[in-house]
Amino acid sequence: MKDHMTVSESEYTDADFQKVRQIAREKAGIHLPATKKALVYSRVSRRVRELDLGSFQAYLSFVTSPAGEDEMQNLIFALTTNVTSFFREKSHFDHLESIVVPQMISRVRAGKRGRIWSAACSTGPEPWSIAMSVMTAFPDAATHDFRILATDINAHVVARATEGVYGAEDVEGIPTAWKAQFMERTPSGDYRFTGPIRRLPAFRVLNLNASWPIQGSFSAIFCRNVVIYFDDSTREHLWQRLADKLDPGGFLYVGHSERVSCANQCGLTQVAPTIYRKDH
Ligand SMILES: C[S@@+](CC[C@H](N)C(=O)[O-])C[C@H]1O[C@@H](n2cnc3c(N)ncnc32)[C@H](O)[C@@H]1O
The missing domain is CATH 3.40.50.150 (Vaccinia Virus protein VP39)
Known part of the structure; x- marks a missing residue:
């Protein structure tokens, strides 16, 4: 039986990365260069695991469905950094x-x-x-x-x-x-x-x-x-x-x-x- 708690890197295809890139561009104007492929894996696979969705494909279908509207916030959150501080500069x-x-x-x-x-x-x-x-x-x-x-x-x-x-x-x-x-x-x-x-x-x-x-x-x-x-x-x-x-x-x-x-x-x-x- 497939272990739904893990998402192995081998299940993360180039098509998945292209889909994340497309979502990031369309939803936030965020440009993810090819060099970010591994970073996207490490950030997004956490969400796939937390939602127990088993695969990137299942996660990406969910996040682009009407039921996944809230999750889109988490995806954008995972793709950006929120680092900030008081009186920065x-x-x-x-x-x-x-x-x-x-x-x-x-x-x-x-x-x-x-x-x-x-x-x-x-x-x-x-x-x-x-x-x-x-x-x-x-x-x-x-x-x-x-x-x-x-x-x-x-x-x-x-x-x-x-x-x-x-x-x-x-x-x-x-x-x-x-x-x-x-x-x-x-x-x-x-x-x-x-x-x-x-x-x-x-x-x-x-x-x-x-x-x-x-x-x-x-x-x-x-x-x-x-x-x-x-x-x-x-x-x-x-x-x-x-x-x-x-x-x-x-x-x-x-x-x-x-x-x-x-x-x-x-x-x-x-x-x-x-x-x-x-x-x-
Ligand atoms: C690194 S923080 C910068 C915070 C603050 N301006 C500073 O310099 O400390 C980047 C912020 O940009 C936000 N962000 C990313 N894409 C955005 C977009 N398309 N529209 C508005 N905010 C966006 C992220 O959610 C994140 O909170």
Whole structure:
């Protein structure tokens, strides 16, 4: 009798890999090069085992069926990394706090909208770091129409980000004074964001490579460590769409290893290695 608890590598065919590639491209715009074949095996075979489906083929049929809609989240989750941390690329948050937010204050106090977007927010350290920087530069931000839109394709990470609860090691990158100001300890010893800061982020599930039901434009957009999954044309198209969503003079922050290849055509000027300003 076949042992349904194991999925041997010999059962993982090239056709299976091609199918995973096709799903990743169609559902998330994620490009999996041929070099990722073994990685896909190790990540996805875990899901095949956990669901006790016995073979990659059975898993791929399930995930593409209506009943497998939730599992699609797990598959995308298995194919991407959600690694993130508080104040990752500290210079971006210094720039936001000292340049961008001060420029927004008088407009927002006069009744206009203030908007910042964390465009692949993972489990939340990025939008919550933005929120702490905003509250430091503009302490009454939460009493005005000031919001941080925080989106990710993955509903599981968006749910975690919305909770705003983190373990002691996760919050090591947050200055002690800010932990005291913006967080409380939970009975289990975790840290939870509390008080007015909780009104700033608005969390949503959003695929960057699909349509965006988003109104208005942003003073700053963080799109960091996500385009590494996309091919060149998907990436360029995304940069153009993000540039279109920036206010004139607004800023785009990208990951430390990323560059906006089409900056000129997108109407962006590079002001630091990973910071771009939208032209007026
Ligand atoms: C490495 S994390 C980056 C988190 C954060 N921006 C940072 O730099 O710390 C990459 C995130 O991109 C998300 N992602 C991957 N493809 C996406 C897509 N097509 N649309 C939106 N988010 C996507 C993943 O779910 C993951 O949470």
